[in-house]
Amino acid sequence: MARIIVVTSGKGGVGKTTTSAAFGTGLALRGFKTAIVDFDVGLRNLDLIMGCERRVVYDFVNVIQGEATIGQALIRDKRLPNLAVLAASQTRDKDALTQEGVGRVLDDLSREFDYVLCDSPAGIEKGAHLAMYFADDAIVVTNPEVSSVRDSDRVLGLLASKTRHAERQDGKVNEHLIITRYAPKRVSKGEMLSLQDVQDILSIPLLGVIPESPTVLQCSNAGTPVILEDKSEAGQAYGDTVARYLGESRPLRFVEEEKGFLRRLFGG
Amino acid sequence: MGILSFFRSSSKSSASVAKERLQIVVAHQRRENQRPDYFLSLQRDLLEVVRRYVTVSDDAVKVEVDHQGDCDILELNIVLPDR
Numbered sequence: 001m002a003r004i005i006v007v008t009s010g011k012g013g014v015g016k017t018t019t020s021a022a023f024g025t026g027l028a029l030r031g032f033k034t035a036i037v038d039f040d041v042g043l044r045n046l047d048l049i050m051g052c053e054r055r056v057v058y059d060f061v062n063v064i065q066g067e068a069t070i071g072q073a074l075i076r077d078k079r080l081p082n083l084a085v086l087a088a089s090q091t092r093d094k095d096a097l098t099q100e101g102v103g104r105v106l107d108d109l110s111r112e113f114d115y116v117l118c119d120s121p122a123g124i125e126k127g128a129h130l131a132m133y134f135a136d137d138a139i140v141v142t143n144p145e146v147s148s149v150r151d152s153d154r155v156l157g158l159l160a161s162k163t164r165h166a167e168r169q170d171g172k173v174n175e176h177l178i179i180t181r182y183a184p185k186r187v188s189k190g191e192m193l194s195l196q197d198v199q200d201i202l203s204i205p206l207l208g209v210i211p212e213s214p215t216v217l218q219c220s221n222a223g224t225p226v227i228l229e230d231k232s233e234a235g236q237a238y239g240d241t242v243a244r245y246l247g248e249s250r251p252l253r254f255v256e257e258e259k260g261f262l263r264r265l266f267g268g
Numbered sequence: 269m270g271i272l273s274f275f276r277s278s279s280k281s282s283a284s285v286a287k288e289r290l291q292i293v294v295a296h297q298r299r300e301n302q303r304p305d306y307f308l309s310l311q312r313d314l315l316e317v318v319r320r321y322v323t324v325s326d327d328a329v330k331v332e333v334d335h336q337g338d339c340d341i342l343e344l345n346i347v348l349p350d351r
Contacts, residue, residue, distance in 0.1 A: 146286050149290055153297060190282065194283065201290050
């Protein structure tokens with residue numbers, strides 16, 4: 001049986017898909033068979049971030065409706081043999097996803113893969129609900145910014161009540177926090193919520209902090225998961241995050257401002 | 269701590285304002301989330317029953333759910349008009 005991980009946030013544009021692509025690729029780099037499923041029906045983007053947009057023939061909805069097999073719809077990654085993507089449908093609407101259908105597809109994937117990542121759409125409507133419903137683990141992606149933190153708290157409320165584990169009362173979804181677009185310099189100026197602030201409010205364990213980095217945009221431009229840029233800070237931060245998820249202990253990096261000589265002298 | 273931070277400390281940073289606002293809004297949000305699904309209809313029905321006997325305004329019936337340990341406590345507050 002695979003472990004099912006939902007990557008969610010409530011708010012849009014905080015880095016769910018970037019995180020799904022990087023985290024899934026990271027698990028595959030560690031040798032685990034990993035599938036990443038795009039739940040954003042009508043607004044698919046995981047294929048672009050993974051760089052496989054021209055290889056989409058069949059999608060998630062086709063499989064649910066029996067128009068294609070899971071084997072036909074899975075796009076095998078060209079970089080890593082144990083990584084695959086299931087694209088969302090671009091032409092259907094969200095109602096094409098049904099709880100029964102999603103459950104069936106995730107069961108099928110569970111037979112072949114060690115990890116199935118569900119890349120949730122923004123919001124708390126049907127797509128987001130189904131992305132989290134079957135999850136064993138949740139990765140909540142948050143920016144150090146008021147609306148993102150508030151929405152993440154709302155999503156945590158839903159994870160505690162509207163998932164299969166919650167309904168069956170057979171355990172709970174393990175919640176993990178990833179803070180993205182973190183700018184230590186702005187934090188020390190008092191312009192940005194610190195990771196301690198965000199943790200104080202959300203009070204779930206911190207899995208990783210991804211620094212604001214130009215590499216993230218460069219990678220999405222190219223269709224490369226940012227974790228493959230292992231010289232970049234963001235890539236290394238995702239690498240640490242995956243290691244922590246797998247139980248290794250890694251100190252947080254890129255969370256302190258690098259101080260120059262003058263700043264050290266005058267403080268700030 | 270350097271010399272500059274001494275001057276800076278006079279006004280509150282925008283990050284600490286953000287944190288305070290979030291703490292309040294999140295606490296409120298969590299209270300609302302913990303309310304059972306029947307909460308709003310219960311409040312409406314109670315108001316209807318009270319109105320069979322006395323004329324009260326819409327906000328005369330206040331219902332709150334409080335959690336204490338393993339217990340959920342339903343708190344009901346009805347303000348009757350002056351006689």
